[in-house]
Amino acid sequence: MYISRQLKQENIAEYLLYMWQVEDLIRANHFDLAEIRKMIIDPYPISDEQKSELEQWYSDLIAMMQQENVCEKGHLQINKNIVVWLTDLHLRLLRSPKFPYYTAAYYKVLPFIVELRSKGSDKEIPELETCFDAMYGVWMLRLQKKKVSEETQKAIKTIGDFLSMLSEYYQKDAQGKLDLD
Numbered sequence: 001m002y003i004s005r006q007l008k009q010e011n012i013a014e015y016l017l018y019m020w021q022v023e024d025l026i027r028a029n030h031f032d033l034a035e036i037r038k039m040i041i042d043p044y045p046i047s048d049e050q051k052s053e054l055e056q057w058y059s060d061l062i063a064m065m066q067q068e069n070v071c072e073k074g075h076l077q078i079n080k081n082i083v084v085w086l087t088d089l090h091l092r093l094l095r096s097p098k099f100p101y102y103t104a105a106y107y108k109v110l111p112f113i114v115e116l117r118s119k120g121s122d123k124e125i126p127e128l129e130t131c132f133d134a135m136y137g138v139w140m141l142r143l144q145k146k147k148v149s150e151e152t153q154k155a156i157k158t159i160g161d162f163l164s165m166l167s168e169y170y171q172k173d174a175q176g177k178l179d180l181d
Helices: 002-010 012-028 033-041 048-067 077-095 100-119 127-143 150-174
Strands: none
Touching (some): 002 012, 012 048, 033 048, 077 150, 100 127
């Protein structure tokens, strides 16, 4: 909860990837709050009051995942909304003549998006979600100590740079400091 708050303020892309990981942690712990407390909350070096708040946060996320029927796969609506907001900003940035570097970064990443979408089963997901899926997939491979090819690492670096740029613009937009006209 504390990490998510900080990430949401500082880097929306990292926040979204973190929240996807939290969804997977909840699934891995079988939606069992006692397991989550033992495996995730108790090891945190925080006060009992903070642990109680964290437990409530996980409890709320569990309830939301069950209500939204994303227990086996998929993402919470609150996380999908971020992709929608980022997609809206992405399109506004592309339409604006003031952001040629952003447009160039997008066209640099576009071949990777096309390739990833051609390999995936769901061709209807937004382009940005394809980028996040790629980042998350490689992150999971690295956590599992699996080899990531040099070609994939290069693609992920390009995608990561693009998402980082979009995150910076998102932060500026949220602060009312982004002039698109």
